[in-house]
Amino acid sequence: MFSSVAMGLASTGPAYSLAATLGIIVAGVGLQTPVVTVLAFIPMLLVAYAFRELNASNADCGTTFTWATRAFGPRTGWMGGWGLIVANIIVMANLAEIAAAYGFRLVGLDHLADDRAWTTSAGIVWIVLLTAVCYVGIEVSAAVQRCLLLLEMAMLLLFAVAALVRAYSDPPATALHVSASWFNPFEVPSVKALTSGVLAGVFIYWGWDTTFTVNEETVDSTRVPGRAAVLSTVLLLITYALVSTSAQAFAGVGTSGIGLGNADNSDDVFHGLGEAVFGSHDTGLVLSRLLILMVLTSALASAETTILPLARTVLSMAAHKAVPSRFARVHRRFLTPTWGTVGMGAAAVALLILLSSFSQNILADSIDSVGLAIAFQYGLTGFACFWYHRKVLTRSVRDLVFKGVFPALGGLVMLALFLYAAFGVYANPGFGATAVDLPLIGRTGGVTVLGLGALLIGLLLMPLVTRGHTVALKLQRSLLPHRLPQHAAIDTASRYLPADSGSGVGGDWYDVIPLSGTRVALVVGDVVGHGLRAAATMGRLRTGVRVLARLDLSPDELLSRLDDLVEQTAHEQGDGQGPGRPRPRPDEAMGVTCLYAVYDPISGRCSLARAGESLLAVVEPHTGTVDYPRLPPGPPLGVGGPPYQSSELDLAPGSLVALFTGGLIQAADGRAAGLAQLSRILSGDRRSLDEVCDRAVSTLLPGPVDEDATLLVVRTRLLDRSRFAQWALRPDPAAVATIRTAVRKQLGDWEMDDLAFTTELIVSELVTNAIRYVGGPIQVRLIRDRTLICEVSDTGHTTPNLRHAASDDEGGRGLFIIAQMTHHWGTRYTPTGKTIWTEQDLPPADVR
Template sequence: MADDSAGSRPAHDRGAGPPAAELKHDAIGFLDALVIGINSTSPAYSLAAVIGPIVALVAVYAPGVVLASFVPMLLIASAFYYLDRVDQDCGTTFSWVTRAMGPWAGWFGGWAIMMTGVLVVGSLADVAVGFGLLTVGLDGWAENDAVRQTLAVLLILVMTAICVIGTEASAHVQNALILAQVACLLVFAGVALYRVYAGTGSLDAVEPSFSWLNPFGEGGAALTGGLLLGVFMYWGWESAVNLTEEVKGSGASAPGRAGIWSTVVLVVTYLSVGIAVVAYAGPAYLAENAAEEEFIFAQLATEALGGWDWLVLLAVSTSALASTQTTIIPASRTALSMARRGALPAPLARINPRFRTPDISTWGVAVVAIAWYLVVNQISENALFDSLTALSLLIAFYYALTGVACAVYYRRHLTESLRNLLLIGVGPLVGAGLLFWLLVESVGDMADPANSYSGTSWFGLGPPLVIGIFIVLVGILVLAAQRLAGGPFWRERRGVADPVLVPGAHRGPGPGEEG
């Protein structure tokens, strides 16, 4: 495949002329992209959902596991940054892996990204609605499945409409939500730590210690389980890079920088609040209430803040609300990228001529996500949690694939400088290796039905693994249908990075080297 990454815009924008409608270039700035990347991880919700289970596994060493989970994320963020420099395509992993490793691997990378959106959007909306109702004192509505699910579906539709109306509108909503979320989290952390040192806490408080940052404190098996949860905490930061065609300064890799900085902001936030939670509640209390998942924050808010507990409830609600919207972005942009290359049905490539956003792919992701949410809820509430557990398989897969693609795509330039070797080659490969290891560990863990939320066997396996296998099988069927339809996409060959765009490289011949 002749490498056509010589420009700052994706390949479909060059050549015979621009298409009838394009994504709106320079729609948002670096800070907007950074906020979207942070909000996509749903910080408050992610903390609430996993801090209890992590403490149950590793006790006071939970902050160390949170820090250790950051390492593969930072290494993969480096891969996103350098790949975005040479191929600024909203399909990110799909486009990059296709260029580096061929269309089959690229297709499955894109499919994994789309399916993460389908699996998680309904759950995020459910949490946003539930905590929102608790915030305003409507506990009865929050406990009513019909009311909560109806409101969750309406919320998804509203957030999808905002995504379609425009990237600027999405960014404005995200900026407001991140301010409310971070402010609430900092108030909680500050009050909790003050009461720990003042000795006025109502639980078995423990003063923080530097030893808590040791991820190996409880041994290898506990660390593995904690890292799996940690990967979920950080997942989503790359939404900033999915907006690469719509961010100002794309030629200077502003989206890639936003992705890296979002992981840094996240690790600081997670460590600060995580230490405060463990210190105030104590490991025994958190371990006993680990099964409460996100509602552990509601309990701690009441204990630490008293009548101001609504602040933490609001933080979790706005966190899930923001992520409901931002999680649609990578799925819809990936679908758009795949469709315009001929890897998915052509209608998904339609861009609204007025709003210049991918309206059909955006609404398509939302409709499938709503259907998944409603169907799985009919099975059981635990089945919905099992579908979230299956996320770790997809996340680890496409992140690891991106890390490998970075080293492969830059393979002829890795020895040109020490920076290239470490940041573009070794780092992403180490990150990919860690994630592939976690993927294998996840499969083994999910095979046991006892490790699932449902605690039941589906075809002799745990429900999360069955859900993961189901997604792969559906993907194979869709891929087969597209392959039979033919098209130039399936004849693309592996390429290498354009030497002109390689950091620190000498100005070599133009693009077009073939692997």
């Protein structure tokens, strides 16, 4: 906790921030400087709550990038991450130059502090040293931060106390007595002055979010970073209010001498105040030098804690495939982002050299442009928190306030500051040190050009970065069922939640496949890989399942055939392997989990088999008891192992069956906790299956997800006894006439006389073949559904083949005639033999 608070405070660089910003605020609002520093705290505190709530839901070192991606999609998330990268690299380059200048002043080499070549060279050395400290580990960095921060805060407190004592005991000519009007915002000269002051004040608070970018390396990562961030902003408020009040009481707001309004001192108010407060002899000289050292260490601490969050944000972006994957590498010994830390240090060095080579004015304006990136990043995080938690805001007053109201207000304030600064203040050609003539716009302030230009570069890069995620998601959605078919056996509802990043979009799929005899197949699967290849693999497997399902295979046999398909594909991909040839990429179908179930609404029996750790829940309709049946284990597809086994469940009418992938319970604290939550949802009294799905998704996955999640919920029905009829026959040729009569009578009862002739012909042909070629007991069944289904079952295991009989053949035309008179026909095998089935389309008036 102490290290987290130290990093949060050190990242803001309190001494440096006050030294560089206090004069700017005074120039805008005068004596109301203390209240402006307090007002700037409010939006920061609101945004800090947004960070805290998002971190509690999902501790990720990518912070704004990750959370905005999950709330609004990969494009918005990329821009949030880019804004953070821009702000940190620019600040790091500027902090290094400031540290170089103060280092020269500390040893009395003031002439070198004003030399661009020397300060640039020394700045590069500082960046290299700080990058090395960050590279060797987070614990070393935290220890350095604690030491630097203690010196900095001690000197700030000493300066504030000494200035107040001098202001009342031995006041200089500029001294003022502290007044309550200094804390009255209504005394500010204008709204424009107030907004400009708050905008400058926001900069002095920026940096506390470092506590969140090291959250994955923090003990109790979901709570400590949030507490440290809020505590950091409160401590900063106390520090800034005290120092600004005491400095103003001692030096006043005049525009000459040591006055805080003196433009010559606006970039470093402490340089002139140090000797004035402490004196220029003996102890006073030492203390004034310590004050300079304090600003130096503040800049160094801030620069170091800029490298830390920057490297970890880039690591998270690399892990989510938003930047090259090499930036996700972590050093085996030091456990720090290797490419991220070194790469960002190199980027800061390059930017420092680039800006210094143009002019000192551009370098000065670049630090002001950071305010735009800060407001953009923080505002986006506030809106992301509100949208991320929108489904749970009504759960309690606390959720409404801390997850909704505070973050949304913080986002709105930051948005207003961003727009006002970009187009109302910084765009003025007179603001800052540079101006640019833009086509169609005219002369524009360099700060706006630099700030918006840096964000525009990210906008131009965004399509290239997010293209993979977009294509994978479109392919994934196009291959899933657009709508589930209506069926006499079940009612269905489903939900598919794609992952929020390119690395997470996988190949989860679900399907509902009508089978012969009003049976229905239910499928849920999960492809191991991610991205475009996983989505394509999902489409291949889903097609394979549908084709095999039409063969009326048992669940265990279907999975065995699908496993053969996966192995064959993997073998074909490896055929080209040889010396000098690249190794083929592994097939994403290897290791796929799949649950395949077939439900029969006539018997109420469900036959299932699984490959891998597939999940299934069954809710008893009368008691609401939720059970997770233990199915026979089966290996994931393509990895080999024991054969697949089918098991059977007897489902009462109205039973609720939920098939889902592991992604549905990924946010819970362990599998047992996730299943317990799901049980409470499924056992509740819900009016519709869509409500069940919505409740499950909003409860188990209140925000977007790391991995795809699929949920298929069905409610079973038994086919009404009046909608089917069945007869048992002996293998006697005389039974053919009997069954023809029975079929004709049943169709008359169903008012389907138009189909009597063809149905009699179909039944007599199939029964005759069973008597002639098989013998044994025969069963005939008629089912009235969306089609008229006729089934003839016998004890034989041979499959009849459709063929074209020659002109001189005496037989062989039966199946050909049946095929011409029916819409579909086929054969399925049962434990006792086989069933030949046919389907005839009903006249429009009979379809219901």
